Amino acid sequence: xxxxxxxxxxxxxxxxxxxxxxxxxxxxxxxxxxxxxxxxxxxxxxxxxxxxxxxxxxxxxxxxxxxxxxxxxxxxxxxxxxxxxxxxxxxxxxxxxxxxxxxxxxxxxxxxxxxxxxxxxxxxxxxxxxxxxxxxxxxxxxxxxxxxxxxxxxxxxxxxxxxxxxxxxxxxxxxxxxxxxxxxxxxxxxxxxxxxxxxxxxxxxxxxxxxxxxxxxxxxxxxxxxxxxxxxxxxxxxxxxxxxxxxxxxxxxxxxxxxxxxxxxxxxxxxxxxxxxxxxxxxxxxxxxxxxxxxxxxxxxxxxxxxxxxxxxxxxxxxxxxxxxxxxxxxxxxxx
Amino acid sequence: xxxxxxxxxxxxxxxxxxxxxxxxxxxxxxxxxxxxxxxxxxxxxxxxxxxxxxxxxxxxxxxxxxxxxxxxxxxxxxxxxxxxxxxxxxxxxxxxxxxxxxxxxxxxxxxxxxxxxxxxxxxxxxxxxxxxxxxxxxxxxxxxxxxxxxxxxxxxxxxxxxxxxxxxxxxxxxxxxxxxxxxxxxxxxxxxxxxxxxxxxxxxxxxxxxxxxxxxxxxxxxxxxxxxxxxxxxxxxxxxxxxxxxxxxxx
Numbered sequence: 001x002x003x004x005x006x007x008x009x010x011x012x013x014x015x016x017x018x019x020x021x022x023x024x025x026x027x028x029x030x031x032x033x034x035x036x037x038x039x040x041x042x043x044x045x046x047x048x049x050x051x052x053x054x055x056x057x058x059x060x061x062x063x064x065x066x067x068x069x070x071x072x073x074x075x076x077x078x079x080x081x082x083x084x085x086x087x088x089x090x091x092x093x094x095x096x097x098x099x100x101x102x103x104x105x106x107x108x109x110x111x112x113x114x115x116x117x118x119x120x121x122x123x124x125x126x127x128x129x130x131x132x133x134x135x136x137x138x139x140x141x142x143x144x145x146x147x148x149x150x151x152x153x154x155x156x157x158x159x160x161x162x163x164x165x166x167x168x169x170x171x172x173x174x175x176x177x178x179x180x181x182x183x184x185x186x187x188x189x190x191x192x193x194x195x196x197x198x199x200x201x202x203x204x205x206x207x208x209x210x211x212x213x214x215x216x217x218x219x220x221x222x223x224x225x226x227x228x229x230x231x232x233x234x235x236x237x238x239x240x241x242x243x244x245x246x247x248x249x250x251x252x253x254x255x256x257x258x259x260x261x262x263x264x265x266x267x268x269x270x271x272x273x274x275x276x277x278x279x280x281x282x283x284x285x286x287x288x289x290x291x292x293x294x295x296x297x298x299x300x301x302x303x304x305x306x307x308x309x310x311x312x313x314x315x316x317x318x319x320x321x322x323x324x325x326x327x328x329x330x331x332x333x334x335x336x
Numbered sequence: 337x338x339x340x341x342x343x344x345x346x347x348x349x350x351x352x353x354x355x356x357x358x359x360x361x362x363x364x365x366x367x368x369x370x371x372x373x374x375x376x377x378x379x380x381x382x383x384x385x386x387x388x389x390x391x392x393x394x395x396x397x398x399x400x401x402x403x404x405x406x407x408x409x410x411x412x413x414x415x416x417x418x419x420x421x422x423x424x425x426x427x428x429x430x431x432x433x434x435x436x437x438x439x440x441x442x443x444x445x446x447x448x449x450x451x452x453x454x455x456x457x458x459x460x461x462x463x464x465x466x467x468x469x470x471x472x473x474x475x476x477x478x479x480x481x482x483x484x485x486x487x488x489x490x491x492x493x494x495x496x497x498x499x500x501x502x503x504x505x506x507x508x509x510x511x512x513x514x515x516x517x518x519x520x521x522x523x524x525x526x527x528x529x530x531x532x533x534x535x536x537x538x539x540x541x542x543x544x545x546x547x548x549x550x551x552x553x554x555x556x557x558x559x560x561x562x563x564x565x566x567x568x569x570x571x572x573x574x575x576x577x578x579x580x581x582x583x584x585x586x587x
Contacts, residue, residue, distance in 0.1 A: 006465040007458075011433040011478035015461055019453035198441050198457060199450040205438045208427035215387070215425070216439040216500060217413030218447060 019196035028278050032181055036174075044173040049285050050180045051242050056265050056277035057191055058234035063263075064272030065195055066227045067207030069123060071259055072130030073235055075114075075137050076107040078254030080236030083107070085249030086147055088157040095160050100183065100240045107236020108229050110137075115228035119221060122210070131256070138254040153250025157243065168247065176245040183241060187234055192274060194230070203227055207272075264303075268310055270317030279318050338365045338400070340534040341417070341504050346385055346395030348378075348558075355381040357559040358395065363504060367534040370549035372542075374578065378558040379538045380422060383506050386536075387419050388412045399504070413442075418502035422509045422538075424489045426481045432492055433477040436464040439499030464499065471495050471525050487518030494525055505529065507537040511544055523547070546570070554578075 006012065035046055055077055062068040080103030087093035093102065118129045141148045148154065161167045162179055169175045194200050205213045206220055213220050243249040252258060261284070269280020287306070291299035314321045341363040348356040355378045363369055373379055384390040386397060388409040397405045399415055407415075427435050440460045441447040455461070468474045471491050481489060494510065510526065511519045526548060529535060539545050545552065545566075552569040554562040562575050569575055 003462075003466075006469060006474065007462060009465060009474060009477055011431055012461050012465050014431070014478055015433055015437065016455040016458070018455050193453075194450055196453045196455070197450045198446045198452075198454045198460075199448055201434070201441065201454045202438065202447045204430065205427055208429055209425050212421075212425040212427065212496070213438075214389075214409045215413065215419060215421070216442045216496065217410045218442050219410055223448075 025275075028275070029181075029185065036177055036181075040172060040174070043177040045285075045289065047173050047176045047180050047245050049281055050177070050184050051238050051245065052262065052265065052281040052285060053277050054180075054184045054187055054241070055235055055238040055262050056269070056281050057188060057274070058231045058238060059262050059266050060271055060274065060277050061191055061195070061234070062228055062231040063266065064276070065200060065207065066203040066224060067210075068119065068224060068228060068231075069127050070130040071127050071256070071263065072132075072134035073231075073262060074254055074256070074259035075130075075134040076111055076232040076235035077239035077242070077258060077262075078134075078137060078141065079107040079110050079232075080104065080239030081243040081249045081253040082141060082148060082239075083236070084159075084240040084243040085149075085154045085157055088159060088243075089149075089154045091158070094158050096162050096179070096244050099159070099244065100237050103236045103240030103243075104233040105236075107239065108233030111232020111235075112225065112229040115225045115232075119224045119228060131259075134254065134256070134259060138251060141251060141254055149250075151251060153248060155248035157247045157249070159244050159247060168244070170247075173245065180241050180245060183237065187237060188274075191234065195274065199223070199226075204272075264307060266317075268307065268317055270319030273316075273319050276317055276319050283318060339363070339398075340365050340367070340400060341386065341536075342398040342401075343385070344396040344398065346392045346397060348381055348385055348390060348392050355558050356385060356392070357557070359555075359558075359560055361553065361560065363534045363536055365534055366531055367536070368548055368550045369534070369536045370545045370552045371536060371538045371555060372540075372545055372552060373555035373561070376557075377555040379555055380508060381558075382555065383419060383508055383536075383538065386506060387417060413500060416501075416503035417506070418497045418500040418504070419506040420493050420497045420508055420510055422512060424486075424493050426489060426492055426496070428481045431478050431480055432468065432473060432484070432495075433461070433464055435481065435492055436467055436495050436499050437461065439496045440464050440467075443500050467495055467499055470528070471498075472521065485518070487514040487521065490514050490522055491525065494522070498529075503533055505533055505535045507535065507539075509539050510537065511539065511541055519544075 036043065059073050062070060083103040083106040084099045087099065087102065093099060114133050118126060118133065121129060142150055159168055162175065166175045202218055202223060206223060210220060239253055242253060265280035265284045266276060268284055269276030287303055291302045310317060316323060339362050343359055343361045345358040345360050346356060347358055359382060371379055385392050388407055392405065396403055399417065404412055427438060437460055440463050441457065444460060446457050446460055465474060465477065468477050471494065473491055473495060476484065476488060481492065490510065497505065511522050514522060523544065537548060549566055552564065552566055553560060554569060554575050556578055562569060562572055
């Protein structure tokens with residue numbers, strides 16, 4: 001093969017075009033905008049879903065791409081939420097957009113420092129340590145009642161209008177919805193750029209075979225710490241959005257419940273796929289919403305059954321099912 | 337001849353087991369050196385000491401007279417020591433090209449880039465494709481590793497390592513598990529390696545060793561038992577007794 005043949009080889013072209021935008025990638029954003037006009041009374045719920053999508057994306061970066069197994073990601077969600085909450089409650093900082101950046105910085109710093117220690121381990125040990133670390137933060141928030149409001153949390157947070165013009169909407173969350181959607185979009189574009197970069201490729205390498213990454217000379221631990229820090233900062237933004245949109249913060253932002261839920265959402269949607277976070281958060285929260293109305297006492301049974309099915313038959317989550325179907329359809333069509 | 341890689345009475349113990357005993361060894365520039373020995377002789381442990389996977393209990397490892405005993409694996413790779421693994425260690429969910437891309441991107445320093453797409457690093461892609469072409473792997477470059485025949489996977493293993501452009505190449509049983517119909521592809525690839533790099537090969541396959549090596553070191557119970565040209569080693573009655581005799585018996 002000549003040099004140009006090699007450049008036009010299907011493998012080289014596939015890799016060179018891997019990051020190109022595909023048409024369907026506009027779909028979730030169009031749907032989210034359509035919902036704004038179609039369901040004006042459910043925008044509070046919609047805001048909650050969008051924030052969960054962002055949180056799940058942050059987890060996808062660490063878990064789905066770099067293979068960092070964590071059960072304590074709410075530590076960073078809570079760190080971002082409490083940063084905004086404590087600053088606002090004490091009247092130190094109430095501007096929302098810079099508030100997000102502060103939340104990201106605090107969560108990122110905590111992620112960096114804990115990552116330096118925790119990421120020396122892997123697997124079950126890492127899972128338990130991340131859980132313990134989150135427990136420490138939760139208990140600190142519980143005990144430091146003078147600053148954090150303890151068990152009751154902090155409510156009626158005064159948050160300034162966005163860019164001085166758009167007041168947060170108490171009744172229907174219209175402003176919150178668009179604000180969160182815009183922040184989600186920016187964070188998503190950043191994360192998407194990151195996972196298709198050489199850095200993101202090397203994270204995939206660490207997930208696929210850590211030993212081999214050492215053997216090709218990659219500074220594995222440094223890469224993991226950087227990834228974990230970025231992931232924590234994005235989770236911190238999600239938490240900060242939550243505190244701003246609801247104008248309160250409480251211990252639920254730091255708990256195992258939230259950390260486990262986001263993990264389930266990511267597995268449900270399909271991890272390591274970017275859009276799994278969207279699908280998972282939407283399906284999970286819709287099911288939760290309607291099942292809990294229909295069967296207030298046993299709604300978790302339905303979710304549990306769905307998860308069992310996913311775990312047994314569709315390791316790639318809902319998106320994985322789609323990929324499998326598409327693959328089979330192509331195979332069937334290409335048959336002579 | 338300049339010495340590339342050297343150990344000075346290196347020892348490694350696992351509890352009471354003395355896996356490596358005071359091994360002093362030299363690998364020269366352009367060397368085609370083989371390390372042989374019965375099962376459990378400590379060959380892979382020795383490779384792990386050279387590459388920095390394991391720290392020795394005593395002794396020194398030198399690369400071009402520079403003490404690298406305390407250096408981590410990734411730093412040694414940057415200085416030009418690369419290895420293949422006895423059992424394939426590949427990125428199984430990725431394509432053949434993406435596997436090699438990983439090594440080349442790391443070597444040329446493109447891997448830490450965060451804000452440009454991996455696909456925009458044309459130089460890395462082109463170099464990876466040329467490397468695959470030279471190993472006759474270009475036609476399967478878009479295949480995922482899972483599902484490739486084992487012999488092809490062994491070649492990808494070699495391709496990743498060559499993507500690092502090593503000065504010292506350590507091959508841990510490169511043809512292990514490859515059906516004999518395919519093993520000539522691997523032998524040809526090894527024959528075609530640049531003459532300047534120093535190659536140390538570990539293998540049980542005596543045909544491969546005697547075809548490839550200009551010099552042979554025999555390791556028995558963690559210590560150097562004999563060293564010499566293939567002719568000397570083949571004629572050494574002690575070696576025949578402890579090792580070659582066994583090998584012939586087992587076929």
